[in-house]
Amino acid sequence: MVDVIVVENLTKIFNKNIVAVDHVSFTVREGEIFGFLGPNGAGKTTTINMLTTVLKPTSGTAYVMGYDIVKQADMVRRVIGVVPQEYTADEDLTGYENLILCGDLYGLPREISKKRALELLELMELTKFKDKKVETYSGGMRRRLELACGLINRPKILFLDEPTLGLDVQTRMAIWDYIKKLREEYFMTIFMTTHYMEEADNLCDRIAIIDHGKIIVTGTPSELKNSVGSDVIELTLREIEDVSERLLRIEYVKNVVRKENVYVIQVEDGEVAVPVIIEVLKNHGYGVVKLSLRKPSLDEVYLMYTGRSMRDIEESRESAIVQRIMMRRARR
Amino acid sequence: MSMEIYKPSLRTSLQGMWALTRRELKKWMNEPIVLFISVIQPLMWMLLFGKSMNITAVFSPRVLADLTIPDITIPGDYVSPPADGLLTIPGSVIAQYLREVLYELGGRAVESVFGVQDYFSYLAIGMISMITIFTSTFSGLSIVWDRRLGFLYKVLSTPVSRSAIIFSKVLNAALRSMFQSTIILMIAVVIGVKLNPSFNLLNLAGIYLAVFLFSVGLSSLFLAVALRSTRHETQMAVVNLVNMPLMFTSNAFFPVTLMPEWLKPLAQVNPVSYVTDALRQLTIYSTDLQILLIDFTYLTIFAVVLSTIGVLLSWKYLTK
Numbered sequence: 328m329v330d331v332i333v334v335e336n337l338t339k340i341f342n343k344n345i346v347a348v349d350h351v352s353f354t355v356r357e358g359e360i361f362g363f364l365g366p367n368g369a370g371k372t373t374t375i376n377m378l379t380t381v382l383k384p385t386s387g388t389a390y391v392m393g394y395d396i397v398k399q400a401d402m403v404r405r406v407i408g409v410v411p412q413e414y415t416a417d418e419d420l421t422g423y424e425n426l427i428l429c430g431d432l433y434g435l436p437r438e439i440s441k442k443r444a445l446e447l448l449e450l451m452e453l454t455k456f457k458d459k460k461v462e463t464y465s466g467g468m469r470r471r472l473e474l475a476c477g478l479i480n481r482p483k484i485l486f487l488d489e490p491t492l493g494l495d496v497q498t499r500m501a502i503w504d505y506i507k508k509l510r511e512e513y514f515m516t517i518f519m520t521t522h523y524m525e526e527a528d529n530l531c532d533r534i535a536i537i538d539h540g541k542i543i544v545t546g547t548p549s550e551l552k553n554s555v556g557s558d559v560i561e562l563t564l565r566e567i568e569d570v571s572e573r574l575l576r577i578e579y580v581k582n583v584v585r586k587e588n589v590y591v592i593q594v595e596d597g598e599v600a601v602p603v604i605i606e607v608l609k610n611h612g613y614g615v616v617k618l619s620l621r622k623p624s625l626d627e628v629y630l631m632y633t634g635r636s637m638r639d640i641e642e643s644r645e646s647a648i649v650q651r652i653m654m655r656r657a658r659r
Numbered sequence: 660m661s662m663e664i665y666k667p668s669l670r671t672s673l674q675g676m677w678a679l680t681r682r683e684l685k686k687w688m689n690e691p692i693v694l695f696i697s698v699i700q701p702l703m704w705m706l707l708f709g710k711s712m713n714i715t716a717v718f719s720p721r722v723l724a725d726l727t728i729p730d731i732t733i734p735g736d737y738v739s740p741p742a743d744g745l746l747t748i749p750g751s752v753i754a755q756y757l758r759e760v761l762y763e764l765g766g767r768a769v770e771s772v773f774g775v776q777d778y779f780s781y782l783a784i785g786m787i788s789m790i791t792i793f794t795s796t797f798s799g800l801s802i803v804w805d806r807r808l809g810f811l812y813k814v815l816s817t818p819v820s821r822s823a824i825i826f827s828k829v830l831n832a833a834l835r836s837m838f839q840s841t842i843i844l845m846i847a848v849v850i851g852v853k854l855n856p857s858f859n860l861l862n863l864a865g866i867y868l869a870v871f872l873f874s875v876g877l878s879s880l881f882l883a884v885a886l887r888s889t890r891h892e893t894q895m896a897v898v899n900l901v902n903m904p905l906m907f908t909s910n911a912f913f914p915v916t917l918m919p920e921w922l923k924p925l926a927q928v929n930p931v932s933y934v935t936d937a938l939r940q941l942t943i944y945s946t947d948l949q950i951l952l953i954d955f956t957y958l959t960i961f962a963v964v965l966s967t968i969g970v971l972l973s974w975k976y977l978t979k
């Protein structure tokens with residue numbers, strides 16, 4: 328398979344001291360959906376901004392469809408579509424006008440822009456609102472419009488930065504169906520970030536987990552899950568004291584992540600390990616309030632590699648972004 | 660599954676630039692109140708200041724109405740042909756005569772300084788420069804907003820050339836200035852500016868050209884300043900700081916010849932002086948082609964140099 332994105336030691340340092348992206352290297356193959364996962368401030372958006380030529384890297388290189396993102400930025404822009412994390416449509420124009428504007432920016436002949444704009448509006452279920460100003464759109468409608476804008480030039484590679492953030496489940500599904508269909512029809516490659524684990528799990532062919540500007544691990548969802556071990560135990564302890572050390576000394580236990588009195592434990596042979604763990608804790612005078620045994624999901628993968636639960640992050644990030652968008656509107 | 664990529668060409672660059680220009684013009688036209696407010700200020704200057712600063716009226720006979728001159732008696736042989744005895748000339752006759760001469764002289768003085776008999780006409784044309792200054796200096800602000808609202812991000816990720824982004828804003832400022840100039844000129848004529856009798860369509864074309872060149876130069880300058888800026892407050896402060904001095908160190912309100920010596924050099928390099936003079940040459944003065952040529956040469960150089968700088972900087976600095 329052909330590598331359509333090749334990233335080598337890509338680095339971005341803001342203001343000489345904020346290292347947002349730190350020597351990141353990876354490749355994306357033609358036709359795959361590649362997912363970038365990471366907590367707030369991990370450097371996902373900064374990476375996308377460099378690959379889409381909106382930001383210049385401090386060092387390192389990357390090639391998109393074989394074009395150097397710095398030296399051949401102009402060619403890169405021609406073959407990609409971008410759906411940014413934040414709303415970029417012009418609120419004073421209508422949805423239709425925004426799409427035609429996008430088409431013009433890509434230099435599409437007018438008839439083609441018009442045809443595609445109507446097609447995309449239909450697909451995104453925005454036809455009814457096409458002549459309404461974007462300022463009257465809801466969050467979900469705006470995001471669908473952004474998607475339509477990113478697709479108007481029929482890109483070979485589509486960059487999606489948290490594309491379904493803040494959308495209801497139904498809309499999210501509809502968008503993913505559409506994206507999958509597009510990918511099949513045009514053999515489009517998709518580079519995306521998301522914080523919906525199930526989404527990454529179900530849709531991405533490969534995932535990279537990024538934290539503090541560094542890629543921690545890359546692989547297919549199942550590879551990643553296998554790397555975490557065969558089983559995961561989550562237990563709640565009655566006491567507040569930290570028993571991680573003690574747990575790690577048990578032979579079945581491979582890794583422990585603790586949050587207050589909740590422990591997520593990565594084990595080799597779950598069914599056998601559970602009674603042993605309870606026994607050990609009991610012997611030392613600790614009580615187990617709750618315990619569950621399950622197969623690892625991406626949530627566990629995430630937790631094990633970053634030491635943070637995705638659920639905490641989800642909430643804080645969503646509220647942070649919603650707040651940011653509201654502040655922007657208030658500033659107008 | 661053909662995947663057409665449209666090759667970069669002059670046509671696509673122009674298409675992108677025009678699309679961006681149209682976007683701004685559309686927003687502007689959807690909001691007529693903006694136009695209304697921007698016309699109000701020069702209009703107030705014209706009406707309140709221009710009409711009340713009626714300098715010629717200082718010399719009007721009415722002002723010297725209570726001038727009393729005693730009767731003068733002179734020997735008869737002073738006059739020609741000589742008369743017998745003494746002659747008495749009534750003071751009122753002399754006063755009347757002096758009033759007329761003073762009015763005449765005053766008018767000529769005003770004309771030689773301002774180029775026209777009335778200050779109102781002089782100022783009214785200056786107001787075309789003023790509204791162009793406002794529109795052009797504020798154009799930098801729109802790029803700051805585009806950055807803030809995320810729109811610039813989208814544009815930067817498309818193949819549209821970076822210079823087209825700047826040029827679209829320059830063009831927008833210039834077209835708006837030209838439209839506003841038409842309005843100001845029309846109002847000025849309605850409320851009393853006397854155009855020179857030979858005014859024709861060529862003069863009008865000249866006015867548009869002068870406004871266009873001046874606006875291109877000035878808006879390029881302010882856009883270049885705003886390229887990296889994310890704070891509209893800073894940009895506003897710069898604009899407010901610069902607008903007044905820019906106007907008062909030019910001939911927009913007052914002729915350079917009567918300015919203090921230290922101010923003259925400034926006024927002589929200030930492009931506002933050149934655009935204002937060109938506009939007056941084309942409207943209220945009896946056109947001096949040689950001076951007009953100098954004005955236009957200066958304005959062309961101003962526009963070309965600053966827009967080139969703007970484009971060069973946009974290549975370098977629009978992408979962080």
Ligand SMILES: Nc1ncnc2c1ncn2[C@@H]1O[C@H](COP(=O)(O)OP(=O)(O)OP(=O)(O)O)[C@@H](O)[C@H]1O
Pocket residue numbers: 341342345346347365366367368369370371372373374412644
């Ligand atoms: N323009 C900038 N100037 C200075 N620092 C920046 C800038 N943009 C981003 N950063 C910093 O770089 C780091 C990475 O930011 P980035 O936006 O790439 O994170 P992210 O992974 O997209 O986060 P999120 O999930 O919140 O979108 C953060 O610490 C952020 O504060």
Ligand SMILES: [Mg+2]
Pocket residue numbers: 371372373412488
């Ligand atoms: Mg982000």
